Amino acid sequence: MIIELRKIAALLYKDLLVLFRDRAGLMIMFFMPAALVVAITYIQDNTFKSVLELDVPVVLLNKDEGQFGLSVRQKIEESIFFNVTVLDNKSEVSSLKDDVWSGKYMIGIVIPENFTKSLSDNSTKVISRLFGGQSLTDLEVLDIEIYADPSIRDSLVNAVVSLLREYSTKFQMEFVFSRIHAQMFNFRAITSSMGGTTAPNIDEFDFVNINKRIITKGGIETDPPNSVQHNVPAWTVFAIFFIVVSFSASLIKERDEGSFVRLRTIAFPSYYYILSKAAIYLFVCILQFLLILCVGVWVFSLIGLSSFEYVGKLMPLLFVVVCTAIAAIGYAALVGGVASTHHQATVFGAVSIVILSAIGGVWVPVFAMPEICRIISGWSPLNWGLQAFYDVILRNCNVSEILLHCYKLTGFGVVTMVIGSVYGFRKSPLSQ
Amino acid sequence: MSEELIVEIKDLVKCYSSSRKIAVNSLNLNIMQGDRFGLLGPNGTGKTTTIKAVCGLIRYNSGSIRIFGSLVPRHMSKVKPLFGYVPQDLALYPTLTGFENLLVFGALYGIDGKTLKSKMNKLLENYGLYEHRNKLVGHYSGGMRRRLNLIVGIMHDPRFLILDEPTTGIDIQSKKIILDGLLDLNRGGTTLLYTSHDLGEAQQLCSRFAVLDDGQKIFEGSLDDAKSVNSLEDLYLSLTGREVRD
Numbered sequence: 137m138i139i140e141l142r143k144i145a146a147l148l149y150k151d152l153l154v155l156f157r158d159r160a161g162l163m164i165m166f167f168m169p170a171a172l173v174v175a176i177t178y179i180q181d182n183t184f185k186s187v188l189e190l191d192v193p194v195v196l197l198n199k200d201e202g203q204f205g206l207s208v209r210q211k212i213e214e215s216i217f218f219n220v221t222v223l224d225n226k227s228e229v230s231s232l233k234d235d236v237w238s239g240k241y242m243i244g245i246v247i248p249e250n251f252t253k254s255l256s257d258n259s260t261k262v263i264s265r266l267f268g269g270q271s272l273t274d275l276e277v278l279d280i281e282i283y284a285d286p287s288i289r290d291s292l293v294n295a296v297v298s299l300l301r302e303y304s305t306k307f308q309m310e311f312v313f314s315r316i317h318a319q320m321f322n323f324r325a326i327t328s329s330m331g332g333t334t335a336p337n338i339d340e341f342d343f344v345n346i347n348k349r350i351i352t353k354g355g356i357e358t359d360p361p362n363s364v365q366h367n368v369p370a371w372t373v374f375a376i377f378f379i380v381v382s383f384s385a386s387l388i389k390e391r392d393e394g395s396f397v398r399l400r401t402i403a404f405p406s407y408y409y410i411l412s413k414a415a416i417y418l419f420v421c422i423l424q425f426l427l428i429l430c431v432g433v434w435v436f437s438l439i440g441l442s443s444f445e446y447v448g449k450l451m452p453l454l455f456v457v458v459c460t461a462i463a464a465i466g467y468a469a470l471v472g473g474v475a476s477t478h479h480q481a482t483v484f485g486a487v488s489i490v491i492l493s494a495i496g497g498v499w500v501p502v503f504a505m506p507e508i509c510r511i512i513s514g515w516s517p518l519n520w521g522l523q524a525f526y527d528v529i530l531r532n533c534n535v536s537e538i539l540l541h542c543y544k545l546t547g548f549g550v551v552t553m554v555i556g557s558v559y560g561f562r563k564s565p566l567s568q
Numbered sequence: 569m570s571e572e573l574i575v576e577i578k579d580l581v582k583c584y585s586s587s588r589k590i591a592v593n594s595l596n597l598n599i600m601q602g603d604r605f606g607l608l609g610p611n612g613t614g615k616t617t618t619i620k621a622v623c624g625l626i627r628y629n630s631g632s633i634r635i636f637g638s639l640v641p642r643h644m645s646k647v648k649p650l651f652g653y654v655p656q657d658l659a660l661y662p663t664l665t666g667f668e669n670l671l672v673f674g675a676l677y678g679i680d681g682k683t684l685k686s687k688m689n690k691l692l693e694n695y696g697l698y699e700h701r702n703k704l705v706g707h708y709s710g711g712m713r714r715r716l717n718l719i720v721g722i723m724h725d726p727r728f729l730i731l732d733e734p735t736t737g738i739d740i741q742s743k744k745i746i747l748d749g750l751l752d753l754n755r756g757g758t759t760l761l762y763t764s765h766d767l768g769e770a771q772q773l774c775s776r777f778a779v780l781d782d783g784q785k786i787f788e789g790s791l792d793d794a795k796s797v798n799s800l801e802d803l804y805l806s807l808t809g810r811e812v813r814d
């Protein structure tokens with residue numbers, strides 16, 4: 137027993153030393169993702185919208201039977217950014233919220249009953265009070281509700297908000313001016329009633345509230361998350377998977393250097409070999425996560441970005457990190473086992489991770505992808521990892537609610553690790 | 569007294585599927601306790617292939633190999649603790665120091681901490697590596713690496729030591745240290761199986777030898793048999809011909 141432990145310790149010691157003397161590999165694993173998360177967040181924070189953010193699934197519940205609802209509906213349907221589903225106007229708001237929560241739609245808009253009529257009524261009141269010299273402050277405020285999925289960029293939700301704002305203002309103005317037109321002959325009354333004071337700016341009498349609500353677990357609504365909350369998980373997943381380059385290279389180097397052959401003539405169970413490496417890289421993944429977390433919390437605030445919020449979620453986050461790391465390690469074992477040369481493993485490992493991360497929604501959100509990519513996205517382990525992170529960070533899910541993603545990640549990791557190891561063991565003696 | 573049979577190779581055939589090359593063809597060999605057995609022959613005649621099959625590193629097509637009576641590779645786990653292997657390619661971690669390499673392999677052999685320390689120091693001393701123990705193996709000279717490669721193969725005191733070209737490409741001094749060390753081990757009871765294409769060296773070291781050509785054994789005997797001819801080199805050339813090999 138002690139001897140077995142000593143053997144395992146020897147392998148761990150060896151793998152740790154080999155890893156920490158590989159400076160280039162360490163740079164790739166730690167510095168690169170940290171730099172990426174800062175750079176990408178900074179860029180996204182400063183520029184609105186990538187060209188790729190098209191075809192956002194939007195659901196509209198238009199209870200208004202007047203002109204306003206119709207116009208909004210037309211405008212959204214024309215827009216190239218949105219893919220609109222219009223619900224029957226008898227539908228419930230709660231079912232719309234459920235659809236947004238389940239991820240079926242990214243944005244849900246609810247225009248209340250008789251909205252056009254209320255706008256019109258309000259305008260009448262505005263005019264009569266203006267002409268009567270009364271205050272506008274006690275006017276009825278009209279609400280439009282927008283529900284958004286937390287994983288959507290705030291900029292897109294804001295596009296919907298400004299569209300609604302534009303139309304509500306337009307309608308208000310039209311109503312107001314038509315009333316003014318009707319009262320033309322009373323014109324003198326207006327000027328005298330204002331009695332030399334500055335004329336109130338009609339734009340300020342905005343009595344339509346457009347409420348943005350982010351749907352999280354159990355339909356609870358929160359403030360919209362900023363791009364930091366999206367980017368920290370995205371680049372953590374990316375960094376974790378990027379260990380594939382270093383891990384597979386270390387497998388192949390050991391095979392090429394002949395030490396793997398020697399290990400095979402020494403009496404210890406062969407799975408110790410891969411599990412030792414797996415343990416060391418699991419540790420690396422946790423360090424990577426902690427590093428990106430520190431960058432998200434401290435460095436971001438130094439450069440004027442809002443900092444990453446994770447309070448009370450550290451344990452579920454670590455759980456997700458471990459599951460994601462298992463998937464990444466398995467994939468690395470597969471790449472290392474199948475590739476014949478160091479070069480092959482590095483290039484294939486790096487390129488495949490970039491592709492899988494793109495498909496998985498690390499660079500561009502999944503909903504913004506073309507149909508075909510959206511379907512294959514669900515096959516990317518990076519997508520499972522990212523979804524699990526978003527569930528914890530943005531939707532306030534606890535561990536039991538993200539188990540499906542975690543099962544997929546660990547299952548993928550175990551299967552690929554077994555296949556990769558079998559391949560590697562078969563390959564090693566013949567490669568010399 | 570009856571000599572113990574250490575290795576018994578019967579009708580060994582190995583054909584690499586990737587190159588369709590019959591690397592070893594119907595080879596029969598017996599190695600006895602206390603032998604210093606040399607497996608000689610030009611490049612590409614199947615010496616390394618034979619060694620790898622004996623070490624359980626490759627599967628063979630037909631025939632059988634027994635070490636200490638156990639069938640290889642089926643009962644490899646029984647055999648593993650009993651033999652040491654010094655591969656032709658250096659099998660060391662270049663980014664670890666000499667000391668760290670020995671520590672890792674020693675612990676994997678299951679040697680306990682105190683014994684391991686004293687054994688490491690003694691071996692490093694004997695093979696002239698003690699003052700270089702804290703240098704990275706990647707910075708070692710060729711001769712130093714060969715010596716360390718040997719130390720790793722013998723640190724668990726195997727009864728049977730398999731060496732594949734242990735002196736290829738190194739200086740006379742390193743070669744002498746290694747050969748003296750091997751003779752020393754043999755006096756202590758370790759059986760040696762060793763390959764080389766350096767006949768002068770083989771003549772110094774071996775008590776018995778076999779010559780392979782193109783995967784087949786074309787001669788087997790003791791040094792006395794070789795002496796009846798002028799030298800091992802003459803015998804060898806008369807056996808293998810004078811044309812260049814791949």
Ligand SMILES: Nc1ncnc2c1ncn2[C@@H]1O[C@H](COP(=O)(O)OP(=O)(O)O)[C@@H](O)[C@H]1O
Nearest residue numbers: 566568584586587591611612613614615616617
């Ligand atoms: N992994 C391999 N795949 C295919 N052919 C191989 C492999 N290893 C060796 N060979 C071939 O088998 C023959 C014997 O090789 P080897 O045993 O290495 O010879 P030696 O050690 O005597 O120089 C050579 O012709 C070599 O090309």
Ligand SMILES: [Mg+2]
Nearest residue numbers: 615616656733
């Ligand atoms: Mg050879």
